[in-house]
Amino acid sequence: MKSKKPLKLASVRPEIREAESDTDRLVTELRRRIVSHEIAPGARLRENQIAEEFDVSRGRVREAFGVLEERGLIERIPNKGALVTRLEADRIEELFEVREFLEAAMVRLATERGTRETWERLLNVFGDDLAEAVAGNDFDAYMAAIREFRGTCIAVAENETLKGLLDSIYDRVQGMTRRLVLVPGRAMAGFHQHRDILIAMRDGDADRAEQLRRENLRDARAWFQKYQSYLL
Amino acid sequence: MKSKKPLKLASVRPEIREAESDTDRLVTELRRRIVSHEIAPGARLRENQIAEEFDVSRGRVREAFGVLEERGLIERIPNKGALVTRLEADRIEELFEVREFLEAAMVRLATERGTRETWERLLNVFGDDLAEAVAGNDFDAYMAAIREFRGTCIAVAENETLKGLLDSIYDRVQGMTRRLVLVPGRAMAGFHQHRDILIAMRDGDADRAEQLRRENLRDARAWFQKYQSYLL
DNA sequence: AAATACAATATTGTTGACAATATTGACAAC
DNA sequence: GTTGTCAATATTGTCAACAATATTGTATTT
Structure with a gap:
């Protein structure tokens, strides 16, 4: 089963290729x-x-x-x-607590640094089409929208350190998060929360956007607590 | 110059010793x-x-x-x-931004979970004696007090994830932080800010404590910006 | 003197072998 | 059947040697 490791050849595109060990x-x-x-x-x-x-x-x-x-x-x-690593319930709670503040930071910085057009475009993603999709349990559509929301926010926030911390947290909680959207009602609640956040962002109301994002995370945590026996 | 590495002997206290590679x-x-x-x-x-x-x-x-x-x-x-790693000014700004929110999290959780006695004891540390010491440029005393504030808060907050993130950030900015307290007036401003935060914590006013901590960090950042040519 | 070519040296990237420790399984004692 | 030994095996911890790449020094050309 052991294959001979080939000698390393010069890359085909040495001028583009970045070294990767x-x-x-x-x-x-x-x-x-x-x-x-x-x-x-x-x-x-x-x-x-x-x-x-x-x-x-x-x-x-x-x-x-x-x-x-x-x-x-x-x-x-x-x-x-x-x-x-197997995440215990208390560690997940910790991650929710930290996330509440880091996501608040992301939303605030994004609101301060983004343009109205950016949030209007995202609001279209969180429109009635997505509402219907979520109502029909199309979780792929919902998760894709969430991913776009986060990707846009973190890019606009222009803070690599924050991006790194949030990426690391997402990596750890992704499995649980994917199960959480299955809980009846959670996805729809999340949808409305994101829409409200985006409205505040579009209006340039960073305080409100930040506040709503925190409530959004606290709510997600509450759902986790309620259904944790199914989620762990 | 090369010394022979001795064979690893069984530890003298194998029941206590924790393996460290x-x-x-x-x-x-x-x-x-x-x-x-x-x-x-x-x-x-x-x-x-x-x-x-x-x-x-x-x-x-x-x-x-x-x-x-x-x-x-x-x-x-x-x-x-x-x-x-050599921290550039923009990376330090990023770290200040993230810290503002993580320290806010720390102060909120600590306020919610700590006892009044804890904060009264810390308020004694940030008493008139320390004010005099700071006025006399006794930076060791000031730094020790700050360390005690942070150590107490992070312990009371009971969130290992948060502790890890903050420790990592402290590691990276410690050098700059030590220079920042040298700036005339900064240590005294920080002293008063910490005292105000502790008063809010003692009163159980988590909202206010969190808000004050954020202002504290934004202020520190402003001082950094003003004196950055001396600090980098 | 400045620029270039290229060998000599230094430094990082990777591997296979051996040492230290932990796990498994067979056997005996109870 | 359960428990306790202890050798056999498996797995992690460590090292020294070699390969690949980068840097430096020197001779050579202009």
């Missing part, structure tokens, strides 16, 4: 699998197995484990091994 | 040196040199570099090397 590729791919729950929370990660699959040495795998651990995606126990 | 020790010590500016921003970190100093192999050093990079303390350029 084996470790970087490992981090990227393992992150993807963990975030998507392709590898389940609590699952054991064996250095040997991963090294063989990606055809690299265990040293690379260990390096990748180090950064995944730092990101909170895996936990390592010395001399025992690495496990995909 | 070479990599962990490297991360801890390098972090300390970078945060304290014992290693200057922009300085080159050579794997060989560090490996020799700590008497470990380069593999360990590389692993440590991975997590330091993830924490934003160093930057690595593929095939070139690692540099201690």
Whole structure:
């Protein structure tokens, strides 16, 4: 099963290509699998197995484990091994608490720095079409709209540090979030909350937008608490 | 100069001792040196040199570099090397923006979860004695008080995720923060702001405490902007 | 002297092997 | 059947050597 590692050839487009080490590729791919729950929370990660699959040495795998651990995606126990982080209820609550403030920051900065047109365009995304889709349980449409909202906000906010922190949190809670929208009524509530936030943003009312975003996160947290036995 | 690495002996107190790998020790010590500016921003970190100093192999050093990079303390350029991160003015502004919200979160949660006695005790720390010390440019006393304020708040807030994010930010801005208190008038302003925040906390007024903390951070940022040519 | 070519050196990237530790499974004692 | 040993196996921790890439120094040309 072991394939010979080919010598590294010069890239076809050396002027464009950005160097990416084996470790970087490992981090990227393992992150993807963990975030998507392709590898389940609590699952054991064996250095040997991963090294063989990606055809690299265990040293690379260990390096990748180090950064995944730092990101909170895996936990390592010395001399025992690495496990995909399993979020307990209290840790999820913590993440909701922190998110409430970081999302508030995102919405405030975006409101202050964005143009009215930006939010009008986003308001069209959160229009009656999406309302109908959500009413018909089209979660893909809803999730896509949410993603666009967040992507636009974080781009307009122009704060790489904030972006990094929020991305890291999204990575950790993505699995739970996807289940949360399944709870009857949650998606529709979220839809209306986002629409209200966008109206405040369009009107340039940063205080109100920030306040509404915080309420939105607190509400999401309340739904999580109510249905947590189904969500964990 | 090369000393033989001794075989690892069983710990004297195996029941107490928590396993700490070479990599962990490297991360801890390098972090300390970078945060304290014992290693200057922009300085080159050579794997060989560090490996020799700590008497470990380069593999360990590389692993440590991975997590330091993830924490934003160093930057690595593929095939070139690692540099201690040098914060540019715009990145510092970003960190101030994010901090404004995370510190607000800390103060709110602490207010909601702490007891009146806790804040009364802290108010004693921020009493007239400290005011006099600050007036006499006793920065050690001021910094110690600030540290106690933060330590108490973050402990009372009971949110490990928030603690981790704030610790990471403190690590990155500590050098600049220490210079900022040198600016004439800044320490005294900070002193009064902290006292006002603590009064709100003692009164259980989380809204006001949060608001004051945000103003405190915005003010600190304004001072930074005004004196940045001296601070960078 | 300035610019260039290129060998010599230094530094980072990667691997396979060995050491230390943990887990498993077979066997015996109770 | 349960429990306790202990050797066999599996897994993590570490290192030293080699490969790939970058930097430096020097001779050479202009």
